[in-house]
Amino acid sequence: MMLDSETKAVEQPEDHADELRLWLRLLTCTTLIEGEVRTRLRARFDVTLPRFDLMAQLDKAPDGMTLSDVSKRMMVSNGNVTGLVERLVESGHLDRRTSATDRRVQVIRLTKLGRAEFRKMAAEHETWIADMFSELTPKDVRELMRLLAKTKASAQNSAKRRSG
């Protein structure tokens, strides 16, 4: 027999406390690590996290990226990228040019200076991350990777359901 409290047809508040707690814990971990990275980048290299993130994207793309590419990869708004790039061009870390084949498109690249500075920062950054995860076993790392991949897919599908 099915109790009323177990009936799905009767639209009633279900208990999602576990998922909520999980989300808060995920957010806490990210905020904690992100804040730490932010502080260390500023103290050690006088650079902001968004600038570092943008340079990280470009380091993986020797032929440059369009602003749209960057915006999608970094999951930030277009307008945000415009401002970030402006400041990094100004400081000599980025080179920006209009595409030869499509005058709407701006292609940005790391300059020699930008690449050199990024590589130095990235090497140290990697050790910070390693240190922050150092209490996890290799198995923990694998397992987290797997579960977060599943989480990502689940969230993406949910977003798709909403936006159509």
Place this chain on the structure above:
Amino acid sequence: MMLDSETKAVEQPEDHADELRLWLRLLTCTTLIEGEVRTRLRARFDVTLPRFDLMAQLDKAPDGMTLSDVSKRMMVSNGNVTGLVERLVESGHLDRRTSATDRRVQVIRLTKLGRAEFRKMAAEHETWIADMFSELTPKDVRELMRLLAKTKASAQNSAKRRSG
């Protein structure tokens, strides 16, 4: 016999690619979910995520909280809280008063309006989160909780090591 490439005494770049990938995946998940929550809060209730987060803290504290408490709990800077609170007092969602026993301290609470509006939003918010995690099994959820708890502790210890 120990090859030179396996020697630890010789300070050389170790491979932390896995931890780095893990961190990027963690960040991606959080950014994805956070962005989705942000969009839905705005579309459905015309409210920002930081305002929602602040109200969530206060909802759990019927007797109110000091600005410092809020700052610590939300893991944001003091100055940030000042501005957020200002706007929420202005809109009638928060009540702010100076502590009777310590004139440095500001105690903030949800107003009746603030509480009512928050409860409505929170109920819906919970279903969004549940939906975004809906492809995880109960076991996945438990396992993620465990691994994130471990991650949090590891990151906190790393931060402590740095700051002394």
Place this chain on the structure above:
DNA sequence: CTTAAACATTTTAGGCTTAAAATAATTTTG
């Protein structure tokens, strides 16, 4: 008691961020 230290908050300066509207260029379509 009085000075110094600690604490809570606000202010400041600069940068980041978003959503939405505007601009400009290209592609598609009737």
Place this chain on the structure above:
DNA sequence: CAAAATTATTTTAAGCCTAAAATGTTTAAG
């Protein structure tokens, strides 16, 4: 081909956020 739709980027307005300095208050130490 001309109009319409799409695409890439920038601009705008408002708000978020941090680090560091400043302000005002309380507590601790001499």
